[in-house]
Structure formats: structure tokens, C-alpha cells
Amino acid sequence: MIKIKDIGEFGLIDRITRKPKNKNNVLVGIGDDAAVVKPGKHLQVLTTDCLVEGDHFTREWFTPLQIGMKAIEINVSDIAAMGAIPSYALVSLGFPGDLDVEFVDEMYSGMWKVCDKYNIGIIGGNMTHSTQIFISITLLGEVEKKNLVLRSGAEIGDFIFVSGYLGNGRAGLRLFQENIEGFDGVKKRYLEPKARLDFALKNASSVNSMIDVSDGLAGDIKHICEQSGCGAVIYKDKIPITDEVKEIAEILGEDGYDYALYGGEDFELLYTVSPDKVSKIDGYLVGEITKDKKIKLFLNGKEQQIMDYSYDHFINPV
Amino acid sequence: MIKIKDIGEFGLIDRITRKPKNKNNVLVGIGDDAAVVKPGKHLQVLTTDCLVEGDHFTREWFTPLQIGMKAIEINVSDIAAMGAIPSYALVSLGFPGDLDVEFVDEMYSGMWKVCDKYNIGIIGGNMTHSTQIFISITLLGEVEKKNLVLRSGAEIGDFIFVSGYLGNGRAGLRLFQENIEGFDGVKKRYLEPKARLDFALKNASSVNSMIDVSDGLAGDIKHICEQSGCGAVIYKDKIPITDEVKEIAEILGEDGYDYALYGGEDFELLYTVSPDKVSKIDGYLVGEITKDKKIKLFLNGKEQQIMDYSYDHFINPV
Numbered sequence: 001m002i003k004i005k006d007i008g009e010f011g012l013i014d015r016i017t018r019k020p021k022n023k024n025n026v027l028v029g030i031g032d033d034a035a036v037v038k039p040g041k042h043l044q045v046l047t048t049d050c051l052v053e054g055d056h057f058t059r060e061w062f063t064p065l066q067i068g069m070k071a072i073e074i075n076v077s078d079i080a081a082m083g084a085i086p087s088y089a090l091v092s093l094g095f096p097g098d099l100d101v102e103f104v105d106e107m108y109s110g111m112w113k114v115c116d117k118y119n120i121g122i123i124g125g126n127m128t129h130s131t132q133i134f135i136s137i138t139l140l141g142e143v144e145k146k147n148l149v150l151r152s153g154a155e156i157g158d159f160i161f162v163s164g165y166l167g168n169g170r171a172g173l174r175l176f177q178e179n180i181e182g183f184d185g186v187k188k189r190y191l192e193p194k195a196r197l198d199f200a201l202k203n204a205s206s207v208n209s210m211i212d213v214s215d216g217l218a219g220d221i222k223h224i225c226e227q228s229g230c231g232a233v234i235y236k237d238k239i240p241i242t243d244e245v246k247e248i249a250e251i252l253g254e255d256g257y258d259y260a261l262y263g264g265e266d267f268e269l270l271y272t273v274s275p276d277k278v279s280k281i282d283g284y285l286v287g288e289i290t291k292d293k294k295i296k297l298f299l300n301g302k303e304q305q306i307m308d309y310s311y312d313h314f315i316n317p318v
Numbered sequence: 319m320i321k322i323k324d325i326g327e328f329g330l331i332d333r334i335t336r337k338p339k340n341k342n343n344v345l346v347g348i349g350d351d352a353a354v355v356k357p358g359k360h361l362q363v364l365t366t367d368c369l370v371e372g373d374h375f376t377r378e379w380f381t382p383l384q385i386g387m388k389a390i391e392i393n394v395s396d397i398a399a400m401g402a403i404p405s406y407a408l409v410s411l412g413f414p415g416d417l418d419v420e421f422v423d424e425m426y427s428g429m430w431k432v433c434d435k436y437n438i439g440i441i442g443g444n445m446t447h448s449t450q451i452f453i454s455i456t457l458l459g460e461v462e463k464k465n466l467v468l469r470s471g472a473e474i475g476d477f478i479f480v481s482g483y484l485g486n487g488r489a490g491l492r493l494f495q496e497n498i499e500g501f502d503g504v505k506k507r508y509l510e511p512k513a514r515l516d517f518a519l520k521n522a523s524s525v526n527s528m529i530d531v532s533d534g535l536a537g538d539i540k541h542i543c544e545q546s547g548c549g550a551v552i553y554k555d556k557i558p559i560t561d562e563v564k565e566i567a568e569i570l571g572e573d574g575y576d577y578a579l580y581g582g583e584d585f586e587l588l589y590t591v592s593p594d595k596v597s598k599i600d601g602y603l604v605g606e607i608t609k610d611k612k613i614k615l616f617l618n619g620k621e622q623q624i625m626d627y628s629y630d631h632f633i634n635p636v
Contacts, residue, residue: 008630027361031545032469033399033529034365034459039357043345046441047352048408048456052448081351090366092410092454097632123364129632130370131450136410138366138456141352151350211351227349312326314415314447 004104005097009127015101016108020121026088035123037088043148045141047078053133061176064103066191067135068110074214075139076118076195077267081212082150083204084143086197088123089115091137094130107135118197147204149271154209154228156291158272161207161283163196166217167245167256170263174252186244193267199282200269206280210271216262217286218306220270222295234261234287234306236299261297262307322422323415327445333419334426338439344406353441355406361466363459365396371451379494382421384509385453386428392532393457394436394513395585399530400468401522402461404515406441407433409455412448425453436515465522467589472527472546474609476590479525479601481514484535485563485574488581492570504562511585517600518587524598528589535604536579536624538588540613546590552579552605552624554617579615580625 004012017030028036051057051071062070072089079086091111095104115122120139172190175183200210209228211220217239221232241256249256260266272289273281290296297306322330335348346354369375369389380388390407397404409429413422433440438457490508493501518528527546529538535557539550559574567574578584590607591599608614615624 005632008632010630012632027466028468033396034363034402036400036461036466037362037364039359039362041357044355044357045352046355046406046408046456046458048410048442048444048454050410050412050444050446050454052412052446054449055447078351082354084352088364090364090456092366092368092456094368094370094452124366126366126368126454128368128370129373130452131372132448134412134448134452134454136366136368136444136452136454138364138408138410140364143354148345148354150346312328314323314326314330 002101003097004095004099004101007101012101012104012127015105018112020123021116023121026121026123029121029123030125037123040142042142042144045079045082045084045143046138047075048136048138049075049078050134050136062191064106065110068107069114069192071135071137072111072114072120073193073195074267075137076197077212077214079139079141080195080197080200081210081269082143083147083200083210084141085201086118086120086139086141088121088140089137091122091125091135093125093127094134096131097129149204149207149210151209151211151224152227154224154230154272154289155274156230156289158208158274158289159278159285160221160232160234160270160272160287160289161281162213162217162240162286163199163269163283165240165242166213166260166266166268167241167263169193169265170259171245171248171256173265175248178252180251183244183248186248193265195267196269203271203282206277207271207273210269213266213268213270214264216264217270218261218295224270224272225293225295231290231293231295232287233290233296233298236297236304238284238286240284320419321415322413322417322419325419330419330422330445333423336430338441339434341439344439344441347439347441348443355441358460360460360462363397363400363402363461364456365393366454366456367393367396368452368454380509382424383428386425387432387510389453389455390429390432390438391511391513392585393455394515395530395532397457397459398513398515398518399528399587400461401465401518401528402459403519404436404438404457404459406439406458407455409440409443409453411443411445412452414449415447467522467525467528469527469529469542470545472542472548472590472607473592474548474607476526476592476607477596477603478539478550478552478588478590478605478607479599480531480535480558480604481517481587481601483558483560484531484578484584484586485559485581487511487583488577489563489566489574491583493566496570498569501562501566504566511583513585514587521589521600524595525589525591528587531584531586531588532582534580534582535588536613542588542590543611543613549608549611549613550605551608551614551616554615554622556602556604558602
């Protein structure tokens with residue numbers, strides 16, 4: 001096996017440099033001090049998110065292809081949550097010199113696969129030596145002003161929706177952590193999350209606020225409420241979770257709804273909608289925006305305890 | 319001392335979120351899924367560079383303030399080498415939970431200090447848990463098409479210039495590695511490198527190609543030659559190095575010119591100029607662009623051996 005230290009940074013750059021497809025606005029891609037692109041017509045959105053070995057993935061659970069795919073998908077999820085269309089990515093990587101070059105090749109294949117799906121051009125990057133593998137992606141996108149959706153746009157009386165089933169992210173993680181066989185579908189959704197870009201673009205113009213569910217429903221609705229100056233009521237029994245997620249939680253003596261509320265890494269969308277637009281909207285109604293600035297959880301009309309908690313890698317490393 | 323794990327990611331975000339100054343084009347900064355900016359009129363340039371503890375800095379040698387300053391300066395250096403003006407930064411950080419919060423505060427003070435100097439707005443970022451500290455910056459900038467300078471623009475017969483003294487980066491590193499007292503000026507230049515942005519903007523319209531000297535003169539002229547399809551002759555005795563750098567090299571039984579040629583981290587600019595524009599140009603003439611695609615080194619009319627080498631963290635970790 002060829003190791004990274006055998007070919008060095010420049011050998012590696014040659015292997016992973018590929019001209020972005022369908023990107024006529026890219027004047028200069030990888031290979032100069034900086035990339036050069038023509039300015040877009042619309043507003044530009046910019047986000048950055050990172051995967052670190054040990055915290056966000058392990059090489060036991062994830063293939064290099066899946067790591068590359070996930071690194072791009074989680075950033076697309078942030079762009080989607082703005083109602084925007086992704087355009088360009090810059091990739092900042094760190095890995096040890098004794099890593100197989102094949103690992104990097106495969107990881108890039110994963111990034112390219114997802115970038116091709118969304119028509120994203122990888123226009124720049126940086127590679128550096130580190131003891132722990134990390135992949136930090138900066139993703140840019142474009143949005144027409146009328147489609148821009150912020151966390152701060154929720155209004156009192158809005159209904160709260162999610163775009164799909166929650167709890168898969170945490171359920172998948174728990175399956176790997178506890179070495180449980182089966183549940184391949186849940187495992188795959190954890191290993192290969194998909195950003196809800198199409199869903200976001202279809203519904204963006206009808207929603208008042210939006211965020212992607214990366215910290216868990218409880219934490220993410222809190223972000224919306226804090227920025228919108230409001231509170232929320234969540235109806236626990238309305239939270240869409242699959243029977244499989246319930247079963248996994250039961251096996252482990254845990255609660256599937258806790259996976260949805262506090263688990264994170266679902267990469268579904270959480271959004272609020274004015275009552276008059278509810279008929280236009282796809283998704284699952286899970287609650288309402290309130291004037292009272294607290295986040296409350298109800299089950300069958302009774303208030304339940306809700307934790308002020310969302311996933312925090314510093315406080316709860318895997 | 320408060321540790322990062324005591325306050326978590328969100329506690330940390332509150333501490334380091336600051337509204338960008340003089341940035342009317344920033345509609346949304348830190349705090350949403352992505353930042354939102356108005357598109358610029360001119361071409362956009364984008365670069366990303368990273369500092370990793372152990373490879374690019376140690377906490378023994380660098381203060382947190384200096385780490386933050388350097389993280390921004392090295393990216394500004396790349397933007398400057400395009401003839402562009404920096405505008406926005408996104409900051410992706412990894413650190414262990416038992417790091418003092420004060421470290422992050424100080425590091426951000428360093429980033430803000432340099433960002434204020436260049437009028438850069440930090441509009442987004444990400445913080446994650448890692449065992450090794452890393453700071454990955456994506457820096458954007460803007461350039462009028464007529465001022466854009468690429469590595470690929472060198473022409474046969476161009477004179478090769480550098481914007482200032484070389485070898486300081488490596489000399490400073492060697493002082494710390496070998497625990498040598500004194501030479502405070504050289505140490506400071508290593509700890510607090512400055513991008514040559516003003517120099518670049520003043521001279522960009524008169525040069526054919528440009529790169530910043532981050533890998534060493536030999537490696538960086540090679541980048542220009544490879545992309546321009548030409549070669550170069552470097553006159554060793556013309557390379558500007560200080561008496562201090564020579565002295566440091568001598569103490570260590572090394573060659574100060576090797577520091578300049580193969581050391582890197584000088585963050586001066588290396589550029590090529592047509593003979594008819596030489597009179598307009600600032601800097602030090604160090605060689606000529608040739609048709610013969612080799613890189614040659616001459617001293618007093620005699621060809622010297624030049625190594626096909628530039629600093630590579632994978633092959634030569636600190």
C-alpha cells in the first residue's frame with residue numbers, strides 16, 4: 001500500500017485535482033494561491049462544517065467513501081436550510097502520513113459523487129499533516145432574496161414541521177456503539193445521511209423559518225426560538241419516528257423519542273409555517289410557536305419534562 | 319480556569335461571536351445555518367489554509383494571540399498573491415475539551431486584530447472537538463479582472479522578483495527547535511508573519527505571475543514554471559537574506575540560502591515581470607524565466623545543485 005508520506009502533499013494534490021464539471025463561472029480552480037469565480041447574481045450563502053475522526057466517524061464503521069459523502073452532505077444540509085442552492089466547495093484536510101493513499105482517493109470519490117449529484121464544484125482546498133483525520137468543508141451557495149429562509153423568521157402562531165422521520169442518526173450511532181447486529185437500513189441512514197435539498201427548495205418560499213436537524217429537535221427548535229424571540233410547544237406523539245427506531249431504543253432500554261429530541265445528525269429540516277400556508281406544505285406537524293419564550297413538550301395534553309440539551313461533542317464526546 | 323468542556327460548543331459560540339465591522343454587505347453573519355452576503359461586482363477569490371498544533375505551531379513557542387494572527391495572515395497572503403483584496407473569513411476550529419476557554423478567547427483576539435487591520439469580516443465558522451488543535455480558515459476576496467495575477471502568467475524573458483528578505487521563516491523555526499537565545503527580531507517574524515497585501519495591490523497590475531513564498535523559493539518558482547510552461551534561472555547571490563539569517567545558519571552549521579530556497583513560511587511574494595516593466599516594480603531581482611523547463615541555480619556564473627524540494631509536512635513533520 002502506498003502511504004501519504006511516500007508521495008507527499010504535491011503527489012496527493014495531483015491525485016485529487018479534478019476540473020469542476022458544468023462550472024463555467026470558475027475561472028481558476030485548484031492549483032493557484034486561490035480559486036477565482038465570477039460573482040453570482042443572487043445572494044451568496046456560506047457555511048463550514050467539519051468531520052473529525054473519533055468524534056464524527058470511525059474507520060471501523062465508515063468506509064472512506066462514506067466519510068467523503070457525509071462531509072459534503074452535512075454542508076449541503078446547512079445550505080438547504082437557507083433555501084439556497086449549493087455551488088462551490090473548498091476542502092481542508094488533515095491526516096497522518098502513514099495513512100494509505102487509497103483512503104484519500106476513496107474519500108475524494110465520495111465527495112465527488114455527492115458534489116456531482118448537487119452540481120457542486122470543488123474549487124480549492126488544503127492538505128496538512130495531523131495525527132487525527134479531519135475534513136473541514138466550506139460550502140457556498142446562492143439564493144434569490146425571496147427564497148432566503150432564516151432561523152429568525154418564526155412568528156407566534158406558526159406551526160412547526162419536520163421534513164421526515166427523526167431519531168435515525170442517534171439510533172444508527174447506538175447500533176454501532178453497542179455492536180448490535182441487523183437494522184441495516186438504520187445503519188445505512190446513519191452512515192449515508194442525505195441532505196433534504198429538493199425538499200427545501202420546493203418548500204422554502206412557504207416557510208417563515210428553517211434549520212436543519214443536526215443537534216436534535218429540542219436543541220434546534222431552541223435555536224429558532226432564540227433567534228425569533230419566541231417559544232414553542234412540541235407534541236411528543238406527533239414526532240415522526242419509525243418502528244425500527246422505537247425497537248432499537250427498546251432493546252437498549254432507551255427512548256426513541258429522546259433520540260429524536262436530543263440525538264442529532266438526522267439532517268432533516270425543521271421549519272415553521274403560518275397557519276394560512278399549512279395546506280401548501282409537505283412534512284410532519286410537530287408543534288406550534290408560542291409567545292411564551294419557553295420550549296415545552298406535551299404528551300396527550302400533559303406537559304412532559306424537556307431537557308435543555310442538544311448534542312455537544314465537547315461535553316459528550318463519543 | 320474555565321475549560322471548554324465546562325461551557326460547551328454553544329457557550330463558546332456566544333463568547334466568540336462578534337458582528338463584522340464595516341460590512342454592510344453582510345446580511346447574516348454567525349448564528350444561522352449559513353452566512354448571507356450580497357454578491358460583489360468583481361471576481362471572487364477563495365482560499366483555505368490551516369494551522370495544526372505540532373506541525374505549524376506549538377503552544378510553547380506561540381501565544382494564542384499569535385496563533386490567531388498567523389491563521390489569518392497566511393490566508394491573506396494567498397489572497398494578496400492573486401492581486402485581490404480580502405473580504406470575509408469562515409473559521410473552522412477543533413480543540414480538546416480540556417483546553418482553557420481563555421486560549422480560545424485570546425486566539426480570537428488575534429484573529430480579530432488581523433481581520434480589523436485588513437477589514438475582513440468573520441462571518442461564519444464551526445467548532446468541534448478534536449485531540450489536536452487545528453484552525454482552518456477559508457478566506458474570500460475580490461479582484462477586478464485587470465488586477466488578477468495567476469501563477470500561470472509567467473513569460474519567457476520575465477525577470478523574477480521577491481518582495482523582501484527570505485529565510486526568516488525557517489531561521490525562526492530553527493532558533494526555536496534548537497533552543498537558541500537571542501535573535502528576537504527573527505523569532506518575531508516567524509511568530510508573527512505579515513502578509514504583503516499592500517505590496518501586492520501596489521504592484522499587481524505590473525506583474526505577469528505571482529505566488530506567495532510559503533514552500534520556499536525553489537518550490538514556489540517551480541509552481542510558477544509548471545503552470546506557465548517554462549523554466550527559471552535563480553541567481554543565488556541575489557537572493558535577499560539578512561546577515562542575521564546567515565549568522566543563525568552558520569551557528570547551526572547550515573546554509574542561510576537553503577533556508578530561503580527550501581524553508582518556506584516567509585510569506586513574501588514571488589513574481590515575474592516583463593523587461594519593459596522592471597523600472598516600475600518594487601522588490602529584489604533574483605532570476606529570469608527561461609524557455610528551458612528546468613529550474614537552475616547559479617552562483618558567480620557557475621551552476622549550482624538545486625534540490626527538487628519544498629517543505630512538505632507529510633514527508634518532513636516538525
